[in-house]
Amino acid sequence: MTSAESVGPTGPAEPAGRGSKDFDLGRLLAERGAERYGLHTRYLNHQLPRMLHTIGFDKVYERAEGAYFWDEDGLDYLDMLAGFGVMGLGRHHPVVRKALHDVLDASLADLTRFDCQPLPGLLAERLLGHAPHLDRVFFGNSGAEAVETALKFARYATGKPRVVHCTHGFHGLTTGSLSVNGEECFRAGFAPLLPDTAIALGDLEALERELRRGDVAAFIVEPVQGKGVHAAPPGFLLAAQHLLRRHKALLISDEVQTGLGRTGDFFAYQHEEGVEPDLVCVAKALSGGYVPVGATLGRDWIFRRVYSSMDRVLIHSASFGGNAQAMAAGLATLAVLEDEGIVANARHTGDLLRSRLAALVDRYELLHDVRGRGLMIGIEFGRPKSLVLRSRWTMLQAARKGLFAQMVVVPLLQRHRILTQVSGDRLEVIKLIPPLIIGEREVDRFVTAFTEVMDDAHSGGGLLWDFGRTLVKQAVVER
CATH class of the missing domain: 3.40.640.10 (Type I PLP-dependent aspartate aminotransferase-like (Major domain))
Structure with missing residues (x-):
């Protein structure tokens, strides 16, 4: 020590911040975690919470592990997005x-x-x-x-x-x-x-x-x-x-x-x-x-x-x-x-998921293609043949391309607790990029949920098309 300022009365000064009791991360989250959407609206990108609220994605996730989230009510959500591919190993791999x-x-x-x-x-x-x-x-x-x-x-x-x-x-x-x-x-x-x-x-x-x-x-x-x-x-x-x-x-x-x-x-x-x-x-x-x-x-x-x-x-x-x-x-x-054989699992599970989804193309006229490699899969929707569905499809396309894919993403989360994404701006494609650790259980859950959403979309009525009208109104306002 060469500076008197760095020496206390009985020896070297305690490093700055050591022993401080002012900061407690757990307490901070407990006290203010509920403000998350308000804080984001006020200080960050204000359009993000607005968008999440519009499509009903403004969930409160309390914890995560592997390929799943859990909300404040203890319900599990299957993650088929992996943080845009960041969570290749899932969350919190030991x-x-x-x-x-x-x-x-x-x-x-x-x-x-x-x-x-x-x-x-x-x-x-x-x-x-x-x-x-x-x-x-x-x-x-x-x-x-x-x-x-x-x-x-x-x-x-x-x-x-x-x-x-x-x-x-x-x-x-x-x-x-x-x-x-x-x-x-x-x-x-x-x-x-x-x-x-x-x-x-x-x-x-x-x-x-x-x-x-x-x-x-x-x-x-x-x-x-x-x-x-x-x-x-x-x-x-x-x-x-x-x-x-x-x-x-x-x-x-x-x-x-x-x-x-x-x-x-x-x-x-x-x-x-x-x-x-x-x-x-x-x-x-x-x-x-x-x-x-x-x-x-x-x-x-x-x-x-x-x-x-x-x-x-x-x-x-x-x-x-x-x-x-x-x-x-x-x-x-x-x-x-x-x-842990993660790459081989991505190949095997991806082939399984893609093949099961591809088998649905002939069943649903709104479903046009399933493609990809491994656990990077695109599900593309397109113009249907039947008159009723075609008129509804045309209504959506006139308002904004990509709305039908968004109509599918929303009930996957709201009804089936599965998080997915539309593949890009004005694209009628859903992209699946789940954690590479998923297996047959997750494939079964996704295919079952997707089938139910497609059944609803082709039924001629129901909540899916009601939500479509909401998206059309929002698209017109934005335009």
Whole structure:
């Protein structure tokens, strides 16, 4: 001790905050937890509670475990959304939970900025074991940040400015990731963005046409698009890879949602033999559902070009990147995926759920398609043939596309306590991305509930269409 201010009357001063009794998280939640929707309305995005109230999703969930929530009355809800794919292992997996307790108890000298802690290297080593053609990893804090990293690295490594992406693709909402976002509803009003060009998923001719211009740094693609759940056509990724290499451009595979077992392989690009992306973006499920983390995997030469000298050692960095809690969660998540057969379960259970839903297509004229891979499944609705149903469908479509899918999502929650989502803006598609740990019991529960909702939709009356009229009125008011 060199400063008198740091020494108390009988020795070193107690560190600031230690022993404080002012903060009690449990007490705070007990006293003010009931204010949750009011607090959000006043201080956060005021449209979220408004939307939840309109569709009856303003529930109060008290606890969660695995693939289930429980509300204040003790009723269970099946989670077929997994926090937009974050909860790949379900909620509060004991292995991940213990790893976080352990890393906190270890009191590591974390984020000193000028040392090399072991956990980031260990997680990078384990991740790269699932992509043996790649060599290095950059750790950030989210999927959008993983995409931003890939875009920056591709542009710097190739010396080219433009990135090609796919219509209806989704890669994040920060400015760079928004530039390669194929949904105009997210882009509108935020220009100017980075130079970009959108092509249809599977359009090799369009990709080659853009590459011939000579200014394309990379092509970024989701092997299975989240918006609408459309898989790349067979052979497309490999053919695109050949074109990109011929024109000295890079292939970026966005595996933020599809990675870590979601589609029945560890990475979704691995469904097509020979595909070896130059950069791979990972996030969501890597967190174990606890600590935000993003990772960009890439080839050695790309990293060496970006970090070409000691002067450039911090040319791309993240203040919280590689923090001990995130790395511990990631390591525990990979251990669970490997040790508990989670990827194989996603493949088996996904095939079962998809086949049982597909068997209903001929039974219901409003149900047009069931598609996907593993536990990433799209259920698409379309124009019916019978006159009564067709007139009601037309009414909904005139007000706003996507309302019928919303009509199905709501009773799944209200009547059957199953949480799902509409796949995208103005899409008549429900996307199922449940925790990868679900099994036959959850498949039975969902198919039974979905069948009952479809029966109601085709009955010619009932509460479902009454709710449809409510949605139409709301859509007209919004417009």
